[in-house]
Amino acid sequence: MTAALQAWGVGRVGLLIxxxxxxxxxxxxxxxxxxxxxxxxxxxxxxxxxxxLTMAEPLVDRSPDLTxxxxxxxxxxxxxxxxxxxAGAGAVAGYxxxxxxxxxxxxxxxxxxxxxxxxxxxxxxxxxxxxxxISFAWLQHAAGDFPRPTFAIPAPTLVAVVAGSCLAYVGASxxxxxxxxxx
Amino acid sequence: MIGAQGVWLGTARVRLLTAAALFTxxxxxxxxxxxxxxxxxxxxxxxxxxxITTLGPVAAGxxxxxxxxxxxxxxxxxxxxARRPWLGWLAPALGVWALAxxxxxxxxxxxxxAAWxxxxxxxxxxxxxxxxxxxxxxxxxxxxxxxxxxIGHYWAAPWAAVSVFTLFILSSVGVVPGVFRTGGTSGSLxxxxxxxxxxxxxxxxxxxxGVAVMALSHWDLFRTSSTVHRGMCAVLVAAAxxxxxRLHSDSDERYxxxxxxxxxxxxxxxxxxxxxxxxxxxxxAARMQRLAGPLVAAGxxxxxxxxxxLPGDSNxxxxxxxxxxxxxxxxxxxxxxxxxxxxxxxxCPAYSSDSPEDLPEVVFTIDRVLTHWxxxxxxxxxxxxxxxxxxxxxxxxxxxxxxxxxxxxALSDCRLNALxxxx
Numbered sequence: 195m196t197a198a199l200q201a202w203g204v205g206r207v208g209l210l211i212x213x214x215x216x217x218x219x220x221x222x223x224x225x226x227x228x229x230x231x232x233x234x235x236x237x238x239x240x241x242x243x244x245x246x247l248t249m250a251e252p253l254v255d256r257s258p259d260l261t262x263x264x265x266x267x268x269x270x271x272x273x274x275x276x277x278x279x280x281a282g283a284g285a286v287a288g289y290x291x292x293x294x295x296x297x298x299x300x301x302x303x304x305x306x307x308x309x310x311x312x313x314x315x316x317x318x319x320x321x322x323x324x325x326x327x328i329s330f331a332w333l334q335h336a337a338g339d340f341p342r343p344t345f346a347i348p349a350p351t352l353v354a355v356v357a358g359s360c361l362a363y364v365g366a367s368x369x370x371x372x373x374x375x376x377x
Numbered sequence: 378m379i380g381a382q383g384v385w386l387g388t389a390r391v392r393l394l395t396a397a398a399l400f401t402x403x404x405x406x407x408x409x410x411x412x413x414x415x416x417x418x419x420x421x422x423x424x425x426x427x428x429i430t431t432l433g434p435v436a437a438g439x440x441x442x443x444x445x446x447x448x449x450x451x452x453x454x455x456x457x458x459a460r461r462p463w464l465g466w467l468a469p470a471l472g473v474w475a476l477a478x479x480x481x482x483x484x485x486x487x488x489x490x491a492a493w494x495x496x497x498x499x500x501x502x503x504x505x506x507x508x509x510x511x512x513x514x515x516x517x518x519x520x521x522x523x524x525x526x527x528i529g530h531y532w533a534a535p536w537a538a539v540s541v542f543t544l545f546i547l548s549s550v551g552v553v554p555g556v557f558r559t560g561g562t563s564g565s566l567x568x569x570x571x572x573x574x575x576x577x578x579x580x581x582x583x584x585x586x587g588v589a590v591m592a593l594s595h596w597d598l599f600r601t602s603s604t605v606h607r608g609m610c611a612v613l614v615a616a617a618x619x620x621x622x623r624l625h626s627d628s629d630e631r632y633x634x635x636x637x638x639x640x641x642x643x644x645x646x647x648x649x650x651x652x653x654x655x656x657x658x659x660x661x662a663a664r665m666q667r668l669a670g671p672l673v674a675a676g677x678x679x680x681x682x683x684x685x686x687l688p689g690d691s692n693x694x695x696x697x698x699x700x701x702x703x704x705x706x707x708x709x710x711x712x713x714x715x716x717x718x719x720x721x722x723x724x725c726p727a728y729s730s731d732s733p734e735d736l737p738e739v740v741f742t743i744d745r746v747l748t749h750w751x752x753x754x755x756x757x758x759x760x761x762x763x764x765x766x767x768x769x770x771x772x773x774x775x776x777x778x779x780x781x782x783x784x785x786x787a788l789s790d791c792r793l794n795a796l797x798x799x800x
Contacts (some may be wrong), residue, residue, distance in 0.1 A: 203532060226550045229427065229561030230409055240546075247539050251532050322438060322535035323398055326542065327405040327431045332410070 202252040202275060207282035210248050214241060214286040219292045222293065233338025238309055241290065242306035243329035245283050245377055250310030252278045253363060254319045255370075262374055272367035276311065283307040298341035301352050308359035315359075315366035385452075385469040390770030392476060395439060399480040402435040406561065407484060414492060416656040416706030418499050419566040421492035426510035427483030427560035430545055431513050432484075436477035437521030438538035443469045444594065445533065453595055455657050463602030466595055470522040478511045488570055495708070498640070498652050506571045509580035515539045516587040516660030517557070523594040547671065554624040555631075556582045562632065565705050567653040568687050571636035578620040584618020610626040637687065644724040645669060646719075648685040650698060653704045661698065664715035671754030672719060677785040680722050690724065693791060697721045716751040725791035736793060743784060745798050750781065769799040 221237030228235055253275050255261055261271060287303040290296030307328070313321040339345060347355075406427045407414075414420040447453070447469060456462040485507055493499050521537040528536075541557070547711065548557040556579055568700050578785070588610045592599040599607070641649040642662035646669060648659045669679055683696035685705075699718045704710050727735040746766065750759035753770075760770040780799045787795045 228546065228549050229430075229558060230406065230424075230563060232410075232563065244539065247535050254532075256531055257573055279768075303621055316712065319531060319534075322538055323402060323435055326434050327402045329542075330431045331405045334405075 198274070199278060201257065202278055204252075204278060207249065207252060207278060209280055210245075211285045211289075213248075214244060217241060217244060218289060218293070218296075222299075223295070228333065228337070230335040231334060234362075235333060235337045236340055238295060239333055239336035239340045241286065242302040243332055245286055245303050246306035246310040247325050247329060249279055249282045249286075249300055249307055250314055250321060252282075253311055253314040254321065255367070256319070258370075258374060262372065268368050268371035268373055269364055275367075277301040278364060279307060279311070280304075280356075295341055298343075298345055298346075298347075301347045302341075302345070303344040305347060305352060308355045311363045314365045318370075332374055385447060386472045386476070395473075396476045396480055399432055399436055399439075399477050400483060403432030403480055403484050406430045406487060406666040408596075411703065413565075413703060413706040414488060414496040416492070416497060416654050416708075417501060417565045417567065418489055418492045418497040419570070419653055420562065420564075420706070421488040421497065422485060422500075422503055422506065423560040423562060425488040425560075426485075426507060428484045429510055429514050429517070429559040430480060430561065431542070433481060433517035433545070433557075433559075434541040436473055436514065437481075437517045437524075437541040438534040440518045440521035441525035441528075441534045441537035443473060444522045444529060445529055445531050448526050448529045453598060456598060457601065460596050461603075463606055465590060466598045468568065473513050474511075474518045477514055482507065483509060484580075495601055496656050498655060500570075503571060506560075506576060509576045509583070512580040512583040512587070513557060513559050514740060516583040516590070519587040519594070522545075523590045526594040531612060554582065554621045555579065556586065556621070556624060558631075560631075563720050564632075566632065567651040567705070568635060568637045568684075569632045569737065572631055572633040575624065575630045578623040581613075582617045582620040582624060585613045585615075587619065589614045589617070596756055603754060633794045639684065641682070642742040645673070646679050646696065647682045649682055649696065650705075651685050651687075653687075657700075657704060657707055657710050660709045661700075661715060661718075664710065664712055665719055668712065668715050668719055668751050668755050671751055671774075672781070672785065675774075675781040675785075676755075677782050678789065680789065683718055686724055691726045693723045693725065697724045712752060712755065712757045714747065716748045716755075716757075717744075717756065719751055720747040720788075722785060722789040723791055725788075725793065727791065727793055734794075737796070739796055739798060740793050742798060743788075746799070747781070747784060747788075750777065766799055 217237070217240060224237040226232040226237070227233075255275075261268065264271060283303050283306075287300035287332060290300040290303060310321060313325055317324065327353065336345075386395065405782065407424050409424075414424040446486075449465075453466070456465045457466050485504075489499070520541055522542070524533050524537040543642050544553065544557045547553045548555045555575075592610055599610075599733050638652040639649040640652050640658060641647050642654045642658055644662060644666040646665065648658065648662035650661070665683060672679060680694065680696045683698050684692070685698040685700065686692070697718060699721060700710065700714060704714055728738045749758055749761075761767060762770070769780075777799070784796060787793070
């Protein structure tokens with residue numbers, strides 16, 4: 195399992211956690227204006243976008259041939275990949291919780307990874323292509339207000355979003371595996 | 378060799394899909410909340426090049442994937458035996474850049490055509506800002522190619538995209554020179570145009586960065602390129618260094634003041650707006666000419682023209698068209714906007730004063746009363762029945778005319794200290 199984790203990028207996840215902490219420490223409470231944005235953007239808004247774009251990378255199966263010959267079922271492998279990605283996002287979310295303003299951001303970090311997992315289920319290794327414009331739209335939407343209470347995500351909604359995306363990802367992985375097995 | 382390398386971008390269908398994905402990726406910065414750029418052709422063009430904000434990082438990610446594939450397929454070893462290895466190495470990056478450029482050009486064509494169709498005055502001579510933006514796009518693609526070539530793993534693709542997007546943010550907030558910002562402004566660009574020197578410096582800096590990064594993407598192959606190629610790269614890199622120092626992070630540096638032209642709609646009164654933002658002119662002129670009726674009936678002397686002013690302008694002989702920024706770019710205005718403009722028959726210098734001696738507070742109250750009176754006479758608002766002026770509002774219109782005439786005369790002559798509320 196250690197070899198699999200290394201192949202899936204556990205080292206990079208660690209690096210990304212460090213990058214996210216650095217981002218939080220240097221810009222989270224800064225306010226800056228981006229072109230065409232009507233209001234100033236709070237640095238916190240960058241954190242979910244960064245997590246969505248990069249932390250979902252272990253969810254991409256870069257070696258489908260190895261996966262096909264694995265002894266474990268594709269569902270278990272998909273769940274293990276999810277566990278790795280959510281462990282990274284969870285660490286970032288946990289660090290966000292250390293700040294009074296970060297409680298809201300922590301929920302968005304998990305929601306962002308859910309969105310990314312759903313996108314991986316749909317587009318595979320190209321997940322970052324739709325996520326990048328979506329991230330820009332998110333920053334535009336978040337400017338001026340995030341992380342104010344109006345952005346609060348109810349806990350049941352967050353749980354449903356995370357569970358739904360996990361189901362979508364595991365389901366898509368199993369279907370893809372089955373299709374490849376039949377070919 | 379260059380043509381043969383096109384195969385690394387996939388079949389014609391894949392290339393078409395790639396171009397479609399790049400086009401779609403460039404839309405979010407363009408499709409902002411209210412499409413306000415429809416009201417200004419210059420702003421529409423600027424918004425079109427601003428699409429590189431998201432399109433560029435996606436192009437960088439795609440270039441990264443292509444160069445990972447090249448690297449892993451042993452292509453550099455094959456190329457080293459070729460007649461022109463460096464051109465062969467560059468070709469896939471040029472292919473990605475060409476696809477991304479086509480997407481940017483299509484977006485610019487769409488935004489400017491839409492603005493033209495919405496009635497905006499066109500300035501086709503300003504299309505010169507597009508090639509410098511494409512040079513920035515080239516630098517972004519080269520960063521993706523370099524990361525793909527150097528890292529050699531497909532996981533680098535989202536990292537390349539995020540890195541390039543981060544460069545846009547850092548450019549915009551002034552942490553690094555403003556190379557990676559290709560447009561986007563909250564203003565209307567009326568009486569403004571694109572500044573040649575900063576944008577040329579941006580293009581030179583982007584070209585220099587692009588060739589330097591591509592050289593770093595495979596230094597061994599670069600060393601085997603012809604002396605002419607290496608010389609050209611050295612010149613571009615050398616030119617980029619002063620250009621980088623020349624570039625500031627000040628976002629306003631991209632735009633400079635330009636000559637002011639007006640477009641007018643004749644009538645009583647004639648209404649003029651800046652040529653760049655005439656989208657609401659027909660509607661505004663029609664509303665102002667209709668709402669001027671009660672003022673004329675009251676016997677006031679309307680100025681012949683109401684003109685959209687620039688900050689710092691002052692003309693005592695002309696009324697002011699007073700619009701909020703979103704109204705300036707919108708298709709229509711409200712009756713309140715038209716009445717507000719009619720209520721300022723002269724652009725007095727005192728309006729920009731902070732001193733209560735020059736600009737008494739009663740001016741603001743009178744402005745509101747006069748605007749409301751115009752709307753009440755037109756049936757667009759009802760007369761207040763409460764407050765200190767309720768008795769005056771209850772008077773027949775003929776009895777209100779003397780105050781309206783006196784007030785309008787004082788406003789026309791900028792005798793602001795002579796203004797009095799109705800008794």
